[in-house]
Amino acid sequence: MTQELILNQRIVLASRPVGAPTPENFRLEREALPDLQEGQVQLRTLYLSLDPYMRGRMSDAPSYADPVEIDAVMEGGAVSIVEQSRNPAFKVGDRVVGQTGWQTHSINDGAELKVIPKDLPSDSMAVGVLGMPGMTAYMGLMDIGKPQAGETLVVAAASGAVGSVVGQVAKLQGLRVVGVAGGADKCRYVVDELGFDACIDHKSDNFAEELKQACGQGVDIYFELVGGKVFDAVLPLLNPRARIPVCGVIAQYNAQGVPEGPNDLPLLLRTMLTKRARMQGFIVFEEYGDRHEEFFREMTPLVTQGNIKFREDVVQGLEHAPEAFIGLLEGRNFGKLVVHVSDA
Amino acid sequence: MTQELILNQRIVLASRPVGAPTPENFRLEREALPDLQEGQVQLRTLYLSLDPYMRGRMSDAPSYADPVEIDAVMEGGAVSIVEQSRNPAFKVGDRVVGQTGWQTHSINDGAELKVIPKDLPSDSMAVGVLGMPGMTAYMGLMDIGKPQAGETLVVAAASGAVGSVVGQVAKLQGLRVVGVAGGADKCRYVVDELGFDACIDHKSDNFAEELKQACGQGVDIYFELVGGKVFDAVLPLLNPRARIPVCGVIAQYNAQGVPEGPNDLPLLLRTMLTKRARMQGFIVFEEYGDRHEEFFREMTPLVTQGNIKFREDVVQGLEHAPEAFIGLLEGRNFGKLVVHVSDA
Numbered sequence: 001m002t003q004e005l006i007l008n009q010r011i012v013l014a015s016r017p018v019g020a021p022t023p024e025n026f027r028l029e030r031e032a033l034p035d036l037q038e039g040q041v042q043l044r045t046l047y048l049s050l051d052p053y054m055r056g057r058m059s060d061a062p063s064y065a066d067p068v069e070i071d072a073v074m075e076g077g078a079v080s081i082v083e084q085s086r087n088p089a090f091k092v093g094d095r096v097v098g099q100t101g102w103q104t105h106s107i108n109d110g111a112e113l114k115v116i117p118k119d120l121p122s123d124s125m126a127v128g129v130l131g132m133p134g135m136t137a138y139m140g141l142m143d144i145g146k147p148q149a150g151e152t153l154v155v156a157a158a159s160g161a162v163g164s165v166v167g168q169v170a171k172l173q174g175l176r177v178v179g180v181a182g183g184a185d186k187c188r189y190v191v192d193e194l195g196f197d198a199c200i201d202h203k204s205d206n207f208a209e210e211l212k213q214a215c216g217q218g219v220d221i222y223f224e225l226v227g228g229k230v231f232d233a234v235l236p237l238l239n240p241r242a243r244i245p246v247c248g249v250i251a252q253y254n255a256q257g258v259p260e261g262p263n264d265l266p267l268l269l270r271t272m273l274t275k276r277a278r279m280q281g282f283i284v285f286e287e288y289g290d291r292h293e294e295f296f297r298e299m300t301p302l303v304t305q306g307n308i309k310f311r312e313d314v315v316q317g318l319e320h321a322p323e324a325f326i327g328l329l330e331g332r333n334f335g336k337l338v339v340h341v342s343d344a
Numbered sequence: 345m346t347q348e349l350i351l352n353q354r355i356v357l358a359s360r361p362v363g364a365p366t367p368e369n370f371r372l373e374r375e376a377l378p379d380l381q382e383g384q385v386q387l388r389t390l391y392l393s394l395d396p397y398m399r400g401r402m403s404d405a406p407s408y409a410d411p412v413e414i415d416a417v418m419e420g421g422a423v424s425i426v427e428q429s430r431n432p433a434f435k436v437g438d439r440v441v442g443q444t445g446w447q448t449h450s451i452n453d454g455a456e457l458k459v460i461p462k463d464l465p466s467d468s469m470a471v472g473v474l475g476m477p478g479m480t481a482y483m484g485l486m487d488i489g490k491p492q493a494g495e496t497l498v499v500a501a502a503s504g505a506v507g508s509v510v511g512q513v514a515k516l517q518g519l520r521v522v523g524v525a526g527g528a529d530k531c532r533y534v535v536d537e538l539g540f541d542a543c544i545d546h547k548s549d550n551f552a553e554e555l556k557q558a559c560g561q562g563v564d565i566y567f568e569l570v571g572g573k574v575f576d577a578v579l580p581l582l583n584p585r586a587r588i589p590v591c592g593v594i595a596q597y598n599a600q601g602v603p604e605g606p607n608d609l610p611l612l613l614r615t616m617l618t619k620r621a622r623m624q625g626f627i628v629f630e631e632y633g634d635r636h637e638e639f640f641r642e643m644t645p646l647v648t649q650g651n652i653k654f655r656e657d658v659v660q661g662l663e664h665a666p667e668a669f670i671g672l673l674e675g676r677n678f679g680k681l682v683v684h685v686s687d688a
Contacts, residue, residue, distance in 0.1 A: 064584070064618045168373045227613050240408070246617050261605015265612055266596045269571050272625035273590050274400075274408045279623045281616035 003109065006033040006042070010103035011071045011321055018059055019253040020329060023178040026074070026322040033105050041090045041113070043080035043106045046317065048339040049061035049127035050076065050325045051161070055253040064283055069307055074102035079123045081344055090115070095344075097126045102321055104341055114292070119165065121304060122312075123344065126334040129303050129310040133161030134293045136247050136284040140223060141166050143288070144245035144280045149174030152239075154211070157250065158190045158199055158232045159311065161336035164224045167196050168308045175221070178214045180230050182331045189334075194309055194332075206235040217241075224279075226250045232264065235271055244279040254329055311335030354417045354447030355665055361402055364598040364673060369402065370418070370666040385434045385457070391676050392662065392683040393471035394420065394669045395450040395505070399597040409625055418446035418665075421476055423460065423467045425688055434459065439688075441470045446665055448685055458636070459466045465648065466656075469686060473647050473654040473679040477505035479639045480591050480628040481592070484567060485510050487632070488589035488624045493518030495564035496583075498555070500524040500574045501594065502534045502543055503655065505680035510567045511540050512652045519565070522558045524574050525676045531680075538653055552577040562586075568623075570594045576608065579615055588623040598673055617647035655679030 007030055010206060015025040036042050057075050060067045068075050078101070082094040087110045090096065100106040116126040141147060153170045156165040158179025167177045167190070179190040179199035185306065190199035198214040200207060218239035224231065228251030238244075248319050260314040280286075288295075302308040313333040315324040321339045328337050349556065350372055368610040401419050404411045412419050422445070426438040431454045434440065442457040444450040451635040452671035465606050474480060485491060497514045501507040502523025511521045511534070523534040523543040531543035542558040544551060555577050572595030582588075615621065626632075632639075646652040657677040659668040667685045672681050 062618075064620070123530060146356075159466075166685045221381070224613070226608060231613065246613060249610070249617060253615060255610065259605070259607040259610050260347045261603070261607055263603040263605050264609040265605050265607070266571060266593070266599065266603050268609055268612065269568070269575065269590060269593045269595060270624060272626075273593060274406075274410070274625070276627055276630060278625075281618070283620055283621045286620060322574070 006035045006105055008103055008105040009318055010101065011318065012057060012071050012073050012256050013068045014140065015070065016255075017055075019256045019316060021322075021326050022060060023322050023326070028319055034075060034107060036084055036086050036107060038086050039109055040107050041082050041087050041110055042084040043096065043100060045100065045104050045106070045318075045341040046079045046081055046095070046344055047124040047127055048076055048078045048102060048321060048341055049133075050315075050328055050337040050339060051133065052250045052253060052303065052328060055329060056216065064286070069109040070107075070329065075099060076102050077124045077127050078341070080106065088118055090327075095126070097122055097131060101332065102318065117300075124314070124336075124338045124340075125303065125310070126159055126313055127338060128312060129165060129308065130296060130299055132284060133336060134165050134299055135288065135292065137162045137165035137223075138169060138295055138299060139284055139288040139291065140247050140282060141169055141221070142246035144278075144282060145170075145223060145243050147173040147175050147221060150176075152178065152217050153175045153223065154178045154215065154219050154234055154237075156202070156222040156226040157331075158194075158196065159186040159334060160225075161310075162225055162247065163223070164190070164194055164310060164335075165307055165308060168194055169302075170221070171195055172307065174300070176217070178211070180211070180226075189311070193311075202230060212237060219258065221245075222250070223247075229253045235264075235268065236275055238271060238275045240275050242275055242277040244277065246279060246281040247284070250254040252290055267312055313337045315339045317341070345544070346502075350449055351375075352377045352447055352449040352579055353662055354445065354534055356415050356417050356612075356661065357402060357412045359414065361399075363600045365399065365402060365666075365670050367666050367670070372663055378451060380430050380451060382430050383453055384451050385426050385431050385440075385454055386428040387440065387444060387683065388427050389448055389450070389662075389685040390439070390688055391425045391468040391471055392420055392422045392424055392446060392665060392685050393475065393477075394659075394665060394672055394681040394683060395477065396592055396594045397599060397674060398669065399673060408630070420446050421444060421471050422685070423470045424450065426676060433595065439467055439470070441475060442635075446661055446662065461644075463609040463627065467657055468658070468680075468682045468684075469647065469654070471682060472505055472656060473509060473652065474643060476628060478509050478643055479632065479636065481506045481509035481567075482513060482639055482643060483628055483632040483635065484589035484591050484626055485565070486659055487585050488622075488626060489514075489565040489567060491517040491519050491565060494520075495569065496520045496522065496561050498522045498524065498559065498563050498578055498581075499567040500542065500546070500570040503530040503538075503678060504569075505654075506569055506591065507567070508534070508538055508654060514565070515539055516646070516651065518685055522555070524555070524570075530678060532656070534562045537655075541630060545609075546574060546610060556581060557638055565589075567591075568593070571596045579608075579612065582615060582619045582621055584619050584621075586621040587618055588621065590623060590625040591628070657681045661685070
C-alpha cells in the first residue's frame with residue numbers, strides 16, 4: 001500500500017511557563033506523518049478547542065493529569081475528519097472528536113474517538129456547547145448544583161464556553177441567574193442574548209456591592225470556574241444549603257509564589273459550617289465519562305432548536321493557537337475559543 | 345394548687361467575649377422558679393453538656409443560630425429529671441434531654457424534649473455518646489463521609505465527644521483511622537483504649553510530617569472539627585474523591601481580627617478541583633433531626649455492649665461550668681465534658 005507523504009504541523013511545549021504563558025513557551029514544528037498501521041485512522045484536524053485547563057498541563061506541579069512533556073505536542077481536544085482508515089469502526093469522511101492535540105494531522109487507534117453526527121449546524125460545536133465545556137456545565141449544574149426553581153445561581157466567565165451553558169440551563173430550570181463577565185460588551189450579550197437576569201462586570205470598582213445588589217435573595221448555587229475575587233464576593237452571599245460545583249479556578253492558573261494574606265481559609269470553613277454548604281470539585285470526563293450519551297441526547301435538541309445559544313470566538317490557523325490561548329487566560333476571547341485548522 | 349418555692353440557679357451571659365471567653369463574661373444568678381402552667385413540666389438538671397458550639401452563641405456575629413442575649417441564660421443541652429408535670433406526655437421521674445440551658449431547674453412546654461430510657465448505664469450518655477455529639481459523629485461520618493472499608497480517615501479532637509465516636513464507628517466500618525489529639529496521654533488513650541490505628545500529637549514540632557507518615561495511603565475522609573493547622577496538614581494528603589464533613593472549627597472560635605497570610609484559599613480551591621473532593625458543612629439537628637430514632641437504635645447497642653467506648657470529663661457543680669467551658673476551648677478537658685448539676 002503506497003501512502004502519500006503528509007506533512008503534519010504541530011505545536012509543542014518548548015518550555016514550562018513561569019506565571020502567564022508567553023509565545024516562547026510554544027514551538028511550531030513540521031514532521032512527516034508516520035505510516036498508517038492496521039487498526040489506526042489518519043485524521044485531519046478541523047477545529048482545535050482551546051480551554052483553560054491546558055494551562056495546568058503546561059506545569060509539572062502535581063495535578064489530576066500528567067503534564068505535557070517538554071517537546072511533546074500540546075494536549076487538546078479537536079474535531080477531525082477521517083482521511084484514511086484501517087479501523088473498521090471509522091469510515092473516510094467521518095467526523096470524530098478526541099484529544100488529538102495541537103496539530104493539523106494525527107494518527108489514532110480510535111479507542112478514545114467519538115464519531116459525531118454529520119448534521120450538526122457546525123462541526124465546532126462538538127468541542128464547545130456539545131463537547132467537553134457544555135458537558136462540564138450540564139453535569140456540574142445538574143448533578144452537583146441540583147438546581148431548584150426559584151433559587152439564585154451565580155456563574156463567572158458567563159459569556160464563555162462553560163458559563164454560558166450553566167446559566168442558560170439554569171434559566172430553563174426556573175432559576176434566577178446572575179452572570180459575571182469582563183466588560184460591558186460581554187455583560188450586554190449575557191443579558192440580552194443569553195437571557196440571564198443580570199450580569200456584573202468584574203472590572204467594576206464596585207464589583208462586590210453590585211453583585212450583592214443583583215442577588216437580593218442570596219446565592220443558592222455558585223458554579224465555580226474562576227476563583228479569586230469572584231469567589232470572595234460570593235462567599236458572604238451564600239444561602240443555607242448552598243452548593244458550589246468547582247470545575248476550574250482560571251484566576252489562579254497563572255499565579256506564582258505564595259498568595260498574600262489575609263488568609264481567607266478560616267472564613268471559608270466557617271461559612272461552609274454555618275451555611276451548611278457543599279463544595280465539590282469535579283473533572284467532567286473522570287466523573288461523568290459514562291454519561292456522554294445522556295448529555296448529548298438532552299443537549300442537542302436544546303441547541304439546535306435555539307433554546308441554548310452559544311457564541312464562538314474563531315481563530316484562523318493553527319499557528320495562532322499560542323497567542324489565542326494566552327489571551328484566553330486573560331479573558332480576551334468572547335465566546336468559546338476554537339482554532340479553525342482546516343476546512344472539511 | 346400550692347407549689348413549693350424553688351430557687352433556680354442559672355448562669356447568664358454577662359458580656360460578649362473578645363477572643364477567648366473569660367470568667368467575667370458569665371454571671372451566676374438566683375431566681376425563684378415561676379409557677380407551673382398547664383402543659384408545662386418542671387425539670388431539675390442532672391447533667392449539663394458543655395460543647396464548643398456554645399462559643400458561637402456568645403457572639404453576635406451572624407451564624408446559623410441566634411446569639412444568646414446579654415443577661416439571658418446560656419444555651420446548652422442537658423439531661424433533666426421531671427419533678428412536676430402538667431403535661432400528659434411526661435411523668436414525674438422521667439429523664440428527658442433538651443436545650444434547657446445552664447441552670448439547675450427549668451420550666452418547659454415539652455415540645456422539644458425527648459424522654460430517654462431509664463436503663464442507660466449513665467444518664468450523662470444522653471448528652472454525649474448517645475446525644476448530640478454522638479449523633480454529629482455518626483451522621484456526619486455515615487451520610488457525608490460515606491466510609492468504605494480500606495480507606496483512611498483522619499479526625500482531630502480524637503479523644504473528645506465527637507472525634508472518639510467518629511474514629512470508632514469508622515474502625516467498625518473497616519477503615520484505617522488516624523486521630524489527632526493534644527498530648528501524649530490523650531494519644532495513648534486514643535490508640536490503646538479506643539483502638540485507633542494511630543494518633544498524632546498536634547503539639548509536636550513535627551506534626552505535619554508525623555501525620556503524613558501515619559497516612560501512608562493518603563486521606564479519604566477528613567472529619568473536620570477543628571480547622572487551623574490540622575486542616576493545613578491534611579490538605580496535601582487528600583486522595584482523589586476525598587470527603588470532608590465539617591461540623592466545627594474549634595481552633596477558630598476564639599480568633600480575633602483578620603487572619604494573617606499567606607492566603608490558603610486558592611490552594612484549597614485548587615485541591616478541591618484536582619482531587620475532585622467534596623466538603624460539606626452540617627449542623628446535626630438541622631440536617632438530621634428526623635433521624636434521631638435511627639441513630640439511637642443503631643448506636644445504643646454498640647455503646648452498651650462496649651463496641652463503642654467513651655470517656656467523660658465530669659465537673660461537679662453548675663458554678664464551675666464557666667471555667668470548664670473556657671478550658672474546653674483550650675483542649676484542657678479529656679473526654680466528653682459534662683457538668684454534674686444534681687443527683688437523680
